[in-house]
Amino acid sequence: MPRLRLLAIAMTIALAACSQSHNEAGNTPAASSSAPAKATTTAAAEAPASNPFFTASTLPYQAPPFDKIKDSDYQPAIEEGMRQQLDEVEKIANNPEPATFDNTYVALEKTGVLLHRVLAVFNAITGANTDDALQKVQEDEAPKLAAHADAIHLNSKLFQRIQAVYDQRDSLKLDPESQRLIDVVYRQFVMAGAKLSDADKAKLKDYNKEEAGLEAQFNNKLLAAAKDGALVVDDKSKLAGLSDEDIAAAAQAAKDRHLDGKWVLTLQNTTQQPLLQDLTDRDTRKALFEASWTRAEKGDANDTRDVIERIALLRAQEAKLLGFPNYAAWTLQDQMAKTPETVMSFMEKLAPAAVARAKSEAADIQKQIDKDQAALKQPTFKLEPWDWEHYAEEVRKAKYDIDESQIKPYFELDNVLQNGVFYAANQLYGLTFKERKDIPVYNPDVRVFEVFDKDGKSIALFYCDYFKRDNKNGGAWMDNFVQQSKLLGTKPVIYNVANFTKPAAGQPALLSTDDVVTMFHEFGHGLHGIFADGQYPTLSGTQTARDFVEFPSQFNEHWAFDPKVFANYAKHYKTGEPMPQTLVDKIKKAQLFNKGYDMTELVSAAMLDMNWHMLSADQPKQDVDAFEAAALKKDGTDLSYVPPRYRSSYFLHIWSNGYSAGYYAYLWTQMLADDAFEGFKEHGGLTRENGDRFRAMILSRGNTEELAKLYKEWRGQDPSIEPMLIHRGLKQAPAK
Secondary structure, eight states, X not given: OBOOXXXXXXXXXXXXXXXXXXXXXXXXXXXXXXXXXXXXXXHHHHSTTTOGGGSOOOSGGGOOOTXXXXXXXXXXXXXXXXXXXXXXXXXXXXXXXXXXIIIIIIHHHTSOHHHHHHHXXXXXXXXXXXXXXXXXHHHHHHHHXXXXXXXXXXXXXXXXXXXXXXXXXXXXXXXXXXXXXXXXXXXXHHHTTTTSOHHHHHHHHHHHHHHHHHHHHHHHHHHHHHHHTSEEESOGGGGTTOOHHXXXXXXXXXXXXXXXXOEEEOOOSSSSOGGGGTOOOHHHHHHHHHHHHTTTOSSSTTOOHHHHHHHHHHHHHHHHHTTOSSHHHHHTTTSSSOSHHHHHHHHHHHHHHHHHHHHHHHHHHHHHHHHHHHHTTOOOOOOOHHHHHHHHHHHHHHHHSOOHHHHGGGOBHHHHIIIXXXXXXXXXXXXXXXXXXXXXXXXXXXXXXXXXXXXXXEEEEEEEEEEOOTTSOSSOEEEEEEOOBTTTTBOOEEEEEEEEOOOOTTOOOBOOHHHHHXXXXXXXXXXXXXXXXXXXXXXXXXXXXXXXXXXXXXXHHGGGGOHHHHHHHOBOTTTOOBOOHHHHHHHHHTTTTTHHHHHHHHHHHHHHHHHHHTOOTTSOOOOHHHHHHHHHHHTTOOOTTSOOSSOGGGOHHHHTSSOTTTTTHHHHHHHHHHHHHHHHHHTTSSOHHHHHHHIIIIITTTTSSOHHHHHHHHHSSOOOSHHHHHHTTSSOOOOO
């Protein structure tokens, strides 16, 4: 996912709230927002000479000078950036000339350059390489940034000018992208409360400021909870079933924590943990699952439940103030789905089929458990969530004679990147990549590549940071260090972040099938940014609706298993021999395996998100665990052995990363991606002609046109759910 920046201030330099990763005004700024700007005047005056953020980087593409950036540089630059942008906005708001597109909308696009420059880096580092000092800055600045955004969106004089241009938009004879900018920015202001009374604006500012602080708290509590929740194992025999590489990585993780002679199994952000597949000791599996399930519910300083109870209530109150029955109804206005009813109707088409398939899969797994226990002359036991991954792998071996240990040696990370991810981009779009060792990075694990177009012209920089660290958020995401904009003369600097297990020194980084898909997914977001060709930063690249932004990434997943691409990267890391055709055939046959589980955990999480954000302001503050249990039961997804992909208490997407009432977007965009791939297959599949057309009509366009129209013009029809149902194993493919 493209990771949403800290708070709604990630306005893509001016005012456009970023989509997902999915986070996202009287005449003068409110006291809460003007105070920090005033307080930083002295510090700001002293800072430019030594602070690398105060001038544009001289590195290629204005890449961040990480060799010069210190923790102490961020806060002065953020606060000076806010001060500068407010000054710029005030000049626009108080311009004595009549409002025009150029002196209002274009002028706004040019504001906040310093603020965006520092936030782009700050948000990257606090997500992927944070420390105590940066977390403190994050919590300190979050309410100020929220107040700053309000000071712009709720500025009455500014909105009068926004409104004046909007009212005459049809007579201005603007190009389509400029017309789109007017529509998007006007809607953002209205959604942010620009039409509220002064009293209600003041109330909304208070809500936003408190919510921003709580979101930052949640983020930092969860990071600490995941770190502290890691499972410490004293007895190596308890790790039976793990590969030598996994055991070595666990030993290294323990050593890094000064726990010599022990092993540490770190947590990823999802409920299920990858190592559950291989662990043969059931007690260890249960302990690892419970460490994941309860990570943020231990009644300690890292417990997130009080925070999210308050966030949910605040969001409902904000929605009521803005004239909506609930937060979901408010935030979905500018999405493809438009309404909560549309979202729930869409997911209700998926849930019963997903649950039915999961139940069928569970029956097969229970038979495998019974068989294994009988062979051991031991009593059987009921399938539990910590058993699923382990015994599902046994079922897969039995059904398809295949397991991950056979596959991983053919998925060495660098080979997947260079000969898989990059190769597919070359075949489709003509791109080539050259690693740059001369550009500074924020951690030794990070690599940088220069991206060249089909004509050999350099067009972007791409950073990748793939290995898990204790000071990195879980999951995987994409974002920009520098965003493309013709208006500002900037070209894209993109990064991908993941959480793959780092091998011990001298060992290869071998990936699971899911890891490979993740690499293709995040690079799909990367292509959306790399190919951005917009005039205005507000509309450029991934600055689209949440339920569109995951479309290019999920579409790019399909190329991981394209026969030509797969054959180019699926080679044994020791011998270089291609994966045997018999194993390739087994993988192909097993592609729909466990899809019931996968879809059920995703649908249940998406519906849980919607339930939280369809609460009205009149409903009482919720007990997190009771609410979650009731919601899962109501939606028919409460399978004991298929927990939601994220529990409420560690659902980072919806409480801090901007996917509130938006997690359904992953499912919605699966529909788009699968329908789009069907379109590619209808026209010859992996061809330059198909790739160039997709680049020109989708990937380069950002949010420059109504997204449903953009899709239909490319595809020639509205998206169909049928390819998704077939590809995700929820419906039989028609007989050929």
